[in-house]
Amino acid sequence: AQSVAQPEDQVNVAEGNPLTVKCTYSVSGNPYLFWYVQYPNRGLQFLLKYITGDNLVKGSYGFEAEFNKSQTSFHLKKPSALVSDSALYFCAVRGNKAAGNKLTFGGGTRVLVKP
């Protein structure tokens, strides 16, 4: 079975400081990893994904994520956080064909960026 862990329920950061949201995964075969962001009363918005290739993936709104196979991690990062980045962030994984095409999500991490 595939699973995702987001160890932090909430991350607080001052505006302009670096932001990191942690994610670790467990999956059979090669992982396909995704980050989504959810604003209040809105659906999930896609940020970025790792399929193969370069371990550093760049996505929307200045976000990037680093895939680390040995640590089974896919942490989301942003060099300089904005107040508008305050939202709920979800990491998700898809595994091998046997697992199907469903996404398995972590529990989410709430990011609060303070001015």
Next chain:
Amino acid sequence: GAGVSQTPSNKVTEKGKYVELRCDPISGHTALYWYRQSLGQGPEFLIYFQGTGAADDSGLPNDRFFAVRPEGSVSTLKIQRTERGDSAVYLCASSLQAVATDTQYFGPGTRLTVL
């Protein structure tokens, strides 16, 4: 272009009633997914369609839940004899194809409240 749309945005019903939730995917997307998000949790997979057929319904919690996609576009999630525990946000997503590398794009969700 237009994203995934879901109607209604909110649905309040009484215990024991029948409800239908509608999803209109992105035009041209062949795969359609339903997820359920309970308060404070990440989305959980319910079912996905490739074309008109349900390719994986392993996430449906019981036989009160059923979904259809008769023409390979719009989908309806149907819940019979609703229970208070069914209260959640029901999210729909679509992707170009049903392959693990394709990004799933989510709609805004339907918030179902069962009184």
